[in-house]
Amino acid sequence: MSKEDEVLLEISDRIATITLNAPGRMNTISGVMLDLLSKKLLEADRNPEVRCIVLTGAGRAFCAGLDLGSQAGKTESLGVLDDTGANVAEFNIREAPPIVLHGLDTPVICALNGGAAGYGLDIALGCDIRIAADTAKMAPGFAKRGILPESGGTWLLPRMVGYARAAEIAFTGRTLMADECLAMGLVNKVVVSSSCYQENDACSRN
Secondary structure, three states, X not given: OOHHHHEEEXXXXXXXXXXXXXXXXXXXXXXXXXXXXHHHHHHHHHOOOOOEEEXXXXXXXXXXXXXXXXXXXXXXXXXXXXXXXXXXXXXXXXXXXXXXXXXXXXXXXXXXXXXXXXXXXXXXXXXXXXEEEOOOEEEOOHHHHOOOOOOOHHHHHHHHHOHHHHHHHHHHOOOEEHHHHHHHOOOOEEEXXXXXXXXXXXXXXX
């Protein structure tokens, strides 16, 4: 599989489905995927035929966070790396998917097919609606790795669940199961995993 295939975009019936497609590493985000995901989101948003965007993952995880091995030592900008680990381009953090999501005019629905951890969790929280499979999990993870949650979660979480609960989630880094996420308001609906984004009234085909 080429690097270009790690983020897929399909458009059908006015619905753009964007799939994180690196299931072998649980869709952890490399520099190439950061670049591709932002470009695919913008491409779908600018398409006048697209009425909504569905963002999901291939395999058993939605996104297990950043691919920390490929991003070691990167701070202000994230390197877009080739297969040898060499920089082929620079990716500005201001163009990262969690930030791009907030600037889209098209509604974005996260079909949370599996675990969302760290950076992957913040991407999910940046979507307008979240439909979770009953096997899905949310795990902040930042505290356990001793890193700063810089990708939008510290802004989004308190507005979704209140400061005290957001602080508990962020500070403990504990994993939240789908039903608990629903009770907290972190997801809009929990469905059987095989129908994770098929039961979504917001993506009307009319």
